Amino acid sequence: MTITIKTPAEIEKMRVAGRLAADVLDMISSHVQAGITTLELNDICHRYIVEEQQAIPAPLNYKGYPKSICTSINHVVCHGIPDDRKLKDGDILNIDVTVIKDGYHGDTSRMFTIGKISGVAQLVTRVAKESMELGINMVKPGVKLGDIGYAIQQYAEKHHLSVVREYCGHGIGTEFHEDPQVLHYGRAGTGIALEPGMTFTIEPMVNAGKRHVRLLNDGWTVVTRDRKLSAQWEHTVLVTTTGHEVLTLGVKQ
Ligand code: MF3
Ligand code: CO
Ligand code: CO
DSSP: OOOOOOOHHHHHHHHHHHHHHHHHHHHHGGGOOTTOBHHHHHHHHHHIIIIISOOEETTTTGGGOOSSSEEEETTEEEOOOOOSOBOOTTOEEEEEEEEEETTEEEEEEEEEEOSSOOHHHHHHHHHHHHHHHHHHHTOSTTOBHHHHHHHHHHHHHHTTOEEOSSOOEEEOSSSSSEEEEEOSSOOTTOSOBOOTTOEEEEOOEEESSOSOEEEOTTSSOEEETTOOOEEEOBEEEEEOSSSEEETTOOSOO
């Protein structure tokens, strides 16, 4: 396992990439409305990243992934592939954006809600966000990765929700997915200690029902086994000497 410690020059490039990824989510938010398809959202993001930002949408062709963003609706946990399904009232949607700029990656996702959503949809969306924030707020040198996973899991389970185990946060830099793996569950006091200059994502997937997931035949789309709702939020975070810096903060979130 090799965890890269970013130099000040690399950190500056990570800041740029992170800002661009957040800008894409800010840009797309006004388009997320009943009637639009996830493929249309993909195409708007693709053009914006390539033409306005002069950046690269990292998912496109990544291990054969066919589109530029991931769009995960309702019981889809992650890696939903944009298609011709129209958003409709009551849907909850995760849009996950990763851009490459000057060789460095920025990775972030948010939940969007369409029209009037159910109480359970509100709960899972809110607790997913708060569990991510709880994890981020713990980040500082010396804290162990297991402390973060433990805190996220405790928080979700306190609300009678569950945390997906098969997918996790990750180191990020010149590679989309670097070491370490950032689990969203675990035991306090275990795992590696954080050091200044590490960059990684925190991206908990929180389910309304049981934690178990299933991969669809397209090889990408991950759904809850019990078909209950799932929500996810993601930021890219830098460990600083005194704490942390969130590299993917937008203005609308
Ligand atoms: N952005 C996702 C993550 O947070 C990874 C998507 S991989 C893809 O790690 F190929 F589906 F795009
Ligand atoms: Co990620
Ligand atoms: Co992502």
